[in-house]
Amino acid sequence: xxxxxxxxxxxxxxxxxxxxxxxxxxxxxxxASTAPTEADIAKGKQLSKIYCVRCHVYPKPSLLDxxxxxNQTLPxxxxxxxxxxxNGVKYPIEHTANLPKDLYPDTAxxxxxxxxxxxxxxxxxxxxxLKMPKPDKKIKTDPLFFTAHTSDFREQAxxxxxxxxxxxxxxxxxxxxxxxxxxxxxxxxxxxTDYLHVTSPIxxxxxxxxxxxxxxxxDLLLTYIGDLQPSDAHKGSxxxxxxxxxxxxxxxxxxxxxxxxxxxxxxxxxxxGDGKADYLINEFxxxxxxxxxxxxxxxxxxxxxxxxxxTPGCIRSVIKDLNDDGKPDVIALCAQSDEAIYxxxxxxxxxxxxxxxxxxxxxxxxxxxxxxxxxxGDGHPDILYTSGDNADYSTIYKPxxxxxxxxxxxxxxxxxxxxxxxxxxxxxxxxxxxxDGDLDIASISFFADYRHRPQEGFVYFQNDGNLSFTPYxxxxxxxxxxxxxxxxxxxxxxxxxxxxxxxxxxxxxxxxSLQNKWTHGPHFLLLENHAGKNN
Numbered sequence: 001x002x003x004x005x006x007x008x009x010x011x012x013x014x015x016x017x018x019x020x021x022x023x024x025x026x027x028x029x030x031x032a033s034t035a036p037t038e039a040d041i042a043k044g045k046q047l048s049k050i051y052c053v054r055c056h057v058y059p060k061p062s063l064l065d066x067x068x069x070x071n072q073t074l075p076x077x078x079x080x081x082x083x084x085x086x087n088g089v090k091y092p093i094e095h096t097a098n099l100p101k102d103l104y105p106d107t108a109x110x111x112x113x114x115x116x117x118x119x120x121x122x123x124x125x126x127x128x129x130l131k132m133p134k135p136d137k138k139i140k141t142d143p144l145f146f147t148a149h150t151s152d153f154r155e156q157a158x159x160x161x162x163x164x165x166x167x168x169x170x171x172x173x174x175x176x177x178x179x180x181x182x183x184x185x186x187x188x189x190x191x192x193t194d195y196l197h198v199t200s201p202i203x204x205x206x207x208x209x210x211x212x213x214x215x216x217x218x219d220l221l222l223t224y225i226g227d228l229q230p231s232d233a234h235k236g237s238x239x240x241x242x243x244x245x246x247x248x249x250x251x252x253x254x255x256x257x258x259x260x261x262x263x264x265x266x267x268x269x270x271x272x273g274d275g276k277a278d279y280l281i282n283e284f285x286x287x288x289x290x291x292x293x294x295x296x297x298x299x300x301x302x303x304x305x306x307x308x309x310x311t312p313g314c315i316r317s318v319i320k321d322l323n324d325d326g327k328p329d330v331i332a333l334c335a336q337s338d339e340a341i342y343x344x345x346x347x348x349x350x351x352x353x354x355x356x357x358x359x360x361x362x363x364x365x366x367x368x369x370x371x372x373x374x375x376x377g378d379g380h381p382d383i384l385y386t387s388g389d390n391a392d393y394s395t396i397y398k399p400x401x402x403x404x405x406x407x408x409x410x411x412x413x414x415x416x417x418x419x420x421x422x423x424x425x426x427x428x429x430x431x432x433x434x435x436d437g438d439l440d441i442a443s444i445s446f447f448a449d450y451r452h453r454p455q456e457g458f459v460y461f462q463n464d465g466n467l468s469f470t471p472y473x474x475x476x477x478x479x480x481x482x483x484x485x486x487x488x489x490x491x492x493x494x495x496x497x498x499x500x501x502x503x504x505x506x507x508x509x510x511x512x513s514l515q516n517k518w519t520h521g522p523h524f525l526l527l528e529n530h531a532g533k534n535n
Contacts, residue, residue, distance in 0.1 A: 009316075009369050009427035009444075009485050036120035044121025047114050051081060056337045056363040061125035063364050068394050069122040073364070076393045082108035083115050097233035098261075100287050132399050133421045139455040139471040145434070145531040146460070146498070148476030150522035151190040155180065158519035159480070161501030162225070165205040166488040169214045170245040173490075175501055175524060176202025178228060185243060185250055190526065194243075196250045200224045200235060203264045208277075213489070218243045221256070223266045223281075230286045236263035238281055240300055256302050257294065261285035268296075269319040269328055272350035278302075280319060280330065285312040291332050295350065308344045309355055312336045318372050320381065321346075322412065331358065333385075335367035341383065343412070359383065359406055359414050364394050366401060373430040375417075375439055375467065380408040382417075388425030390447035391507045397423045403443050405467065418467045422456045423449040429487045431496045434531040438463040442498050444482040450510045457482055458500060479521045481506055495529040 036044075052058055064073060075091040078084075082105035084091050093104065110118075157179035164175040171188030178201035185194045204223035209216065219242050226235025237260065240253040256266070256279055264284040268277040276296040283290045289312030294302035313336020322329045327346035332355075334340055339362065342355035361367055366389035372381040383406040390401070402421040406414035424447020430439040441461040448456035458477035461469035480502030490497040502525070504518035 009429065040117050041121050041124045044117035048118050048121055051110055055080060057360060059363050061122050062127060063362050064126060064394050065130050066123050066126045066128055068396050069126050070119055073393045074119060074122060078115060079104055081110050086112060086115060096231045099232055103287055130399055135421055137470055139459055139473050141455060141473045141475055143474050144472055145534050146474055146527040146529060148474060149190060149526040149528060151186055153192040153523065158504045159502040159521065159523045160505060161484055161503055161523050162201045163203055163205050164484045164486050164499055164501035164524060165207060166486045166490045166499055167207060167212055167218060168488050168490050168492065169212050169216065172245065173499060174205050176205065177523065183222065183250060193248050194250050196252055198224060200226045201228055204266060206267050208268060215245060221266055221268065223263050225262050225264060227262055232261055232286045232288050234259045234261060236260045238263060238266045257281055261289055264315055265317060271328060273348065280317055282314045282317055284315055288312055306350065308352055311338055316369055320372055333367055333370045339363060339365045339367045341370060366390055366392060368425065369427040373439055375405055376407060380410045382407050383414055384428055384430050386425040386428050388445060388447055390424050397449055401425055403428045403441065422459060423447060423453065426483060427485050429485060431487055433496055433529060435495065438465060442487060444485050444500060446481065446483045446506065447508060450514060474527060476525060479517060480504065480525060481518045491528055493532055495531050497529045498527040500525045
């Protein structure tokens with residue numbers, strides 16, 4: 001389960017409340033004083049398949065180790081069944097704003113004895129320790145053809161970049177910085193030039209102009225999350241704004257949506273076929289949330305919400321005509337109680353089908369990002385996906401975190417074809433960075449194993465053909481904790497560059513020396529692509 005801070009690749013992380021963490025640390029054991037019998041364990045398995053699917057896909061015991069199940073994950077699930085104290089241990093209860101009234105039952109839905117049987121089953125069936133996969137190729141530290149650049153801009157507050165975007169035409173970089181609630185603009189010399197004070201951290205920045213390779217005034221769609229911490233408070237919003245490179249001024253505009261739950265992504269496309277671009281908004285929320293679209297009534301003014309799904313946790317959407325019928329469909333990654341990639345098929349005139357599951361993930365997957373790219377050149381879009389959000393109710397390193405490719409069979413069915421284990425993988429983008437005819441991958445991790453595998457923070461996968469990749473780490477990427485990334489030909493040499501945003505203050509503990517490096521580090525890292533000189 002993801003309990004998130006921000007959304008996709010140009011966004012931030014997903015934290016759990018500190019009070020919950022402390023309560024869970026105190027839950028040292030939930031085991032009964034007497035050893036369970038085989039009959040008890042068998043009954044617990046049966047009960048788990050009844051009660052654990054009330055809110056999400058059935059979680060197999062093998063997904064987590066024994067200690068995590070009984071000390072972190074199951075106590076949080078128990079409260080949803082009305083179990084608030086068990087064997088003398090208090091279970092964590094949320095006190096965040098606007099929680100659904102029916103989140104916690106007034107009376108227990110399961111007896112203490114049967115709850116204990118579920119605990120005993122998971123403790124019995126789960127491994128003592130999760131076995132981590134050994135990647136077929138180790139990460140090499142090598143800058144390859146990327147030259148690193150940073151800005152000399154520093155503030156007293158540590159960098160907390162929640163979103164970042166390259167504007168190649170104006171040689172400009174836009175970013176949202178949460179530590180001082182600013183929308184910031186940097187020029188082609190990476191000098192800070194202008195800013196807007198914003199109401200809350202910016203989760204997403206979209207440039208609305210058709211061709212951003214050309215200079216000119218930019219129309220921007222800014223998504224404000226409201227609260228970084230998990231919350232159902234109606235503090236999120238989406239705003240139309242602009243930046244004028246001639247006057248070097250950013251301007252606030254008007255709200256497209258306001259007073260909604262934690263919002264992590266918004267974009268525009270003509271969804272109803274009337275010739276005007278409409279708004280698609282990912283309202284991640286927390287316990288509540290929606291994926292919805294708003295019709296453009298003209299001059300950018302939106303209409304009421306048209307809800308595609310009321311499932312919370314929709315973190316990233318792709319608008320694409322997946323079935324070649326001439327109408328743009330919506331493909332969305334939801335990453336909360338139900339982790340899956342869904343297809344909402346456009347049926348015309350603003351009507352969409354019920355969600356079809358393209359890929360289903362375990363409830364503890366920590367889904368963080370996806371995009372659609374054609375990796376095998378068959379003309380059918382495949383799925384590039386990352387799993388790695390690790391600020392939920394199971395904060396251990398997981399063997400299934402990493403970067404995935406799911407190939408499309410041409411009929412809309414997707415099958416896993418490639419996986420590389422990266423702890424805490426948070427985003428991956430595919431481009432032909434070296435212009436050799438196939439797609440390479442740039443990835444970041446916000447929850448890397450910084451003690452044992454610090455290279456995971458940024459990995460560039462060079463495509464060797466036939467879905468074989470060699471992983472590289474740029475040494476300059478050691479200077480930040482990267483949570484956002486954008487890719488574009490910013491320098492104009494025909495090769496895509498990479499920019500990384502530094503959210504230096506993370507929810508997981510790291511060595512103090514490393515933390516000091518990040519908090520005193522740059523707001524962003526620009527990796528300039530010089531692959532053309534090598535060809």
